[in-house]
Amino acid sequence: MTSTELLRQGTEAASAGRKAEARELLIQAVEIDSQNEIAWIWLSGLMDDLEDRIIACENALTINPANVKVRTYLEGLLKEKNDSIALERQNAGPEAESNIAPVLSPVHRKHEARSNPYSLAQQLEQDGKLDEALDEYKSLAARTKKSADFDFIYKQIVRIEGLQKENIQYVPPSTSVWRMTFTWPLLYLSFAFVQVGLNPFLHSKIYMWLSFPWVLVGSFFLSLSEIRVRHVVWQKIFLEDGDGSTFARVVLGIAGWLFVLIPFALLILDSLSRLQNFQIPPEPLFR
Amino acid sequence: MLPLNDTEPNRYSFFPIMTVLLIVVNTVMFGLEIFVVQGDGWDFFMKYALTPTLVLNVQGAGMLADVTSMFLHADPFHLFGNMLPLWVFGRRVEDACGPWRFLAFYFLAGTSANIFFTLVLSHSAIPGIGASGAIFGLMGAYLVLYPGGRIRTLVFLPFVPVWPRIRAIWIVLYFLGIQIVPAIRILSGKGEYTTNHWAHLGGFFTAVFILLFLRPEAYARYFSDTPV
Numbered sequence: 001m002t003s004t005e006l007l008r009q010g011t012e013a014a015s016a017g018r019k020a021e022a023r024e025l026l027i028q029a030v031e032i033d034s035q036n037e038i039a040w041i042w043l044s045g046l047m048d049d050l051e052d053r054i055i056a057c058e059n060a061l062t063i064n065p066a067n068v069k070v071r072t073y074l075e076g077l078l079k080e081k082n083d084s085i086a087l088e089r090q091n092a093g094p095e096a097e098s099n100i101a102p103v104l105s106p107v108h109r110k111h112e113a114r115s116n117p118y119s120l121a122q123q124l125e126q127d128g129k130l131d132e133a134l135d136e137y138k139s140l141a142a143r144t145k146k147s148a149d150f151d152f153i154y155k156q157i158v159r160i161e162g163l164q165k166e167n168i169q170y171v172p173p174s175t176s177v178w179r180m181t182f183t184w185p186l187l188y189l190s191f192a193f194v195q196v197g198l199n200p201f202l203h204s205k206i207y208m209w210l211s212f213p214w215v216l217v218g219s220f221f222l223s224l225s226e227i228r229v230r231h232v233v234w235q236k237i238f239l240e241d242g243d244g245s246t247f248a249r250v251v252l253g254i255a256g257w258l259f260v261l262i263p264f265a266l267l268i269l270d271s272l273s274r275l276q277n278f279q280i281p282p283e284p285l286f287r
Numbered sequence: 288m289l290p291l292n293d294t295e296p297n298r299y300s301f302f303p304i305m306t307v308l309l310i311v312v313n314t315v316m317f318g319l320e321i322f323v324v325q326g327d328g329w330d331f332f333m334k335y336a337l338t339p340t341l342v343l344n345v346q347g348a349g350m351l352a353d354v355t356s357m358f359l360h361a362d363p364f365h366l367f368g369n370m371l372p373l374w375v376f377g378r379r380v381e382d383a384c385g386p387w388r389f390l391a392f393y394f395l396a397g398t399s400a401n402i403f404f405t406l407v408l409s410h411s412a413i414p415g416i417g418a419s420g421a422i423f424g425l426m427g428a429y430l431v432l433y434p435g436g437r438i439r440t441l442v443f444l445p446f447v448p449v450w451p452r453i454r455a456i457w458i459v460l461y462f463l464g465i466q467i468v469p470a471i472r473i474l475s476g477k478g479e480y481t482t483n484h485w486a487h488l489g490g491f492f493t494a495v496f497i498l499l500f501l502r503p504e505a506y507a508r509y510f511s512d513t514p515v
Contacts, residue, residue: 169511176503190398194353197345271351280333
């Protein structure tokens with residue numbers, strides 16, 4: 001059964017008041033397709049546990065950060081959570097925290113395995129929404145328990161506040177990817193131009209024409225591995241959501257270097273073979 | 288006039304690894320060159336320096352000679368005269384680009400310089416050597432990225448050496464200015480061809496591509512009325 005079909009059945013079950021069945025169907029839907037925003041939104045209302053509802057909201061926002069309704073709902077849930085923690089701490093002491101473990105652990109585990117906790121903030125920043133990214137980081141800072149995580153979040157807050165203070169213009173990451181893609185091909189073209197005696201129409205070889213797209217692709221991979229940006233490459237090649245995991249970036253970076261270096265190596269080999277057959281001309285009279 | 292140092296600190300990286308590496312490689316290559324070159328070194332320079340007539344006739348090592356010529360120098364003064372500005376102007380350009388794209392830009396500037404002088408002096412059989420074309424590219428890039436930058440410069444006033452911090456634009460204009468007249472004289476056949484002024488000018492114009500090589504943060508700063 002497809003994710004869409006499960007979503008349809010789940011929403012029908014929820015509308016008919018069969019909450020448990022609806023929940024089960026929608027969890028199956030997001031297990032098949034974690035990018036199913038509507039299923040996450042439904043789950044955010046169907047979960048019994050507050051933590052699970054927050055996670056479902058965060059997942060929906062990761063898919064579509066522009067959804068204002070979900071964001072407002074999430075803010076309400078977070079406020080509710082903070083209030084309940086404070087209340088439980090007051091009433092029950094230190095043991096209270098252990099009572100808010102999520103009931104719906106599969107959703108929780110899936111969420112943590114698939115995305116990092118900073119993905120929403122990072123995506124907001126990629127979209128140029130610095131204010132919202134800052135709010136998200138501040139919200140994360142309030143919720144985090146590990147000091148290392150807090151340090152990381154604090155650095156991001158300081159960095160974004162610095163960008164706002166200096167009024168740094170927003171440049172879309174995709175622009176940087178395209179801009180930086182031209183660097184290595186430009187160098188390759190200049191080397192190839194020298195290799196063919198500055199006359200590509202008379203002296204060029206077939207490998208040079210074939211190599212150019214390789215350098216272009218390699219340079220694109222290198223740029224993409226360096227810049228955090230959501231791209232279809234991460235989904236199509238690495239079957240990942242978001243802006244690429246560290247593993248995917250390293251693999252793409254290595255592939256990029258190979259794609260770039262092989263055509264340059266071919267040029268060098270061609271030069272060496274020419275050098276072997278080179279008859280040094282006699283020293284001119286003027287010397 | 289001798290530029291000594293750019294006193295501004297790096298913004299994005301701690302250490303200009305590629306600039307230092309280029310200086311080391313150039314110096315080591317010069318050391319090897321002394322041992323390898325015998326006599327006047329005609330054969331050696333025909334193979335590893337860039338000669339316009341050979342390039343245009345598709346003879347010799349082609350792009351390999353283009354690269355190796357950037358690492359060859361005529362004497363210790365030539366080497367020092369190139370490595371000092373490489374340090375002065377290269378450090379912060381590398382900071383803005385990142386080491387690998389900086390290296391790509393350095394080679395692009397050197398190659399553009401070689402292409403330019405090959406086109407202008409197409410009948411010349413004199414091999415061209417030196418990193419100066421690439422370094423003029425870095426000077427141009429520095430001027431694009433840090434137009435208000437100041438360079439600690441040694442200036443020899445009569446009997447008194449002074450080292451004020453001079454705006455980079457005046458230094459670059461000075462070095463460009465002293466290229467133009469000799470370059471025109473060489474072209475008209477009146478000047479003595481001992482320095483590759485046309486390569487210097489060709490390298491300088493490569494600076495128009497520097498924005499492609501910038502790291503994203505530096506690129507955003509460039510268009511934001513804030514120092515890169």
